[in-house]
Amino acid sequence: MSDAPTTIALVDDDHAGELLTLRRAAFVTEAQLYNDPNIPPLTQTLHELREDMARDDIVTVGAWEGSRLIGSIRVELEGQKATLGRLAVAPDKQGRGIGTQMLVAVAPYLPPEITEIWVFTGKDSKQNLSLYTKHGYEEQYERAAGDLTYTYLRRVLGSVEVKDETTA
Template structure:
């Protein structure tokens, strides 16, 4: 593990290539889990990614270790709802809390009128589901998309806090 502190910042267009590389590396395990190399994070082009990043209703937040992008999360804003997607952590940094850090990093980038945050993942992505439920997201429903079934989870802001494992004194 590097001694450089992790910095959270918006991912700008000049880092789009690095973001695309990070996402592709991070989502290989998902593609293997579902035996599908054509999942959207692996097939998105650089042009499509740049168009997505330029949208007024999309914010992309990154975790940086020095000059290296080691994590990212996409936030789509719609009315009073934010939907998180494409949570990616560099394969050599997985399991170190970067995913949790990315989930927590979203809050400062949300407009004040956001009252709920949604996230979705493949129904068989047990590690992802565990990450989200540990951080206050509750399963709402499953939805099929072709051969894949997504589980949608929701967190109502202000009503659920992350569980503190420290015993009360």
């Protein structure tokens, strides 16, 4: 167990290989839950990941323990909407609040015009759904994609942020 503090910072192209490895390790349990080894986080190539990270409308935020990347989240920006995806925590670091840190850490990286944040996860991913609803995300709808059905959740920014600031 490391005593290094967790720091939050953008993930750049120099760490693309480490990010790919982190995501693959973290998403194995999702693949097992759905009995599908071909979910996108497990099939994305390093070249595809680098292309994704180079996009102007994508922000990738990481959690670091010393020099080790232990968590990440992908944020896609579109108008007034941000969509979170690929929330990943290293398997040996899961259950320690790093996923929560990643959700909270996104806010400073959002442009001021963002008014709502969306996230999606497999409809049977009870732990993920619980994490998102605990942090103010509300289920909106489900959509099938092949054999998978995703649940989409939304959090409207504004009143929740003000409430949090007054209680801190």
